[in-house]
């Protein structure tokens with residue numbers, strides 16, 4: 082199976098991350114899927130942003146959890162990247178799902194609950210995906226093991242992936258993922274080893290790698306048989322995969 086290419090926060094190398102401009106571009110560039118990060122607003126609405134606070138990627142300040150969706154919509158989520166994107170807005174998960182539902186794209190919804198453990202984030206997201214009929218092509222991922230357990234308890238029939246940011250002994254990492262009943266492990270590029278990929282595959286789990294922006298790193302992932310990469314540059318990854326497969 083060829084390695085799938087997920088646009089990390091959209092085509093975030095060329096447009097402001099987690100905005101419609103970044104998602105549209107990723108789609109046009111031929112990505113197989115979109116990775117995005119989700120938090121909850123004060124009024125319990127799932128919205129797309131990487132950080133817990135709006136400071137880095139908007140003209141506002143403070144925590145998402147202290148804003149209503151209506152207040153967040155006042156912010157400019159594009160100018161920090163380039164003045165050409167000054168009209169970019171923070172998106173709700175619903176806006177994103179409405180956009181993606183008629184496109185042949187996979188979704189990786191990353192639950193950003195490793196710093197703030199938002200109440201009911203798992204069921205809120207699951208219900209939105211079910212509402213749009215998107216469960217069969219969605220992956221729910223998180224760094225938070227408690228959240229993984231809650232996803233399993235809810236007996237969701239969607240794919241769940243454990244995100245790993247630190248170095249683990251391979252055996253320990255696999256036991257950790259199996260205990261949490263993950264269907265995949267998402268690892269950092271710097272921890273990628275052929276032995277690890279093979280051992281994860283032996284347990285019938287998928288291996289996806291973040292964040293892979295260098296061409297030679299992409300090729301290494303393709304040649305190791307990784308199931309997917311997350312990249313800020315989907316166009317370059319699509320080209321590189323084409324060359325690799327020829």
Ligand code: G3P
Pocket residue numbers: 089116118131191222244267291292311
């Ligand atoms: O989901 C892969 C990757 O996005 C995890 O790290 O910090 O970029 O959300 P981060």
Ligand code: MG
Pocket residue numbers: 116117118191
């Ligand atoms: Mg992410």
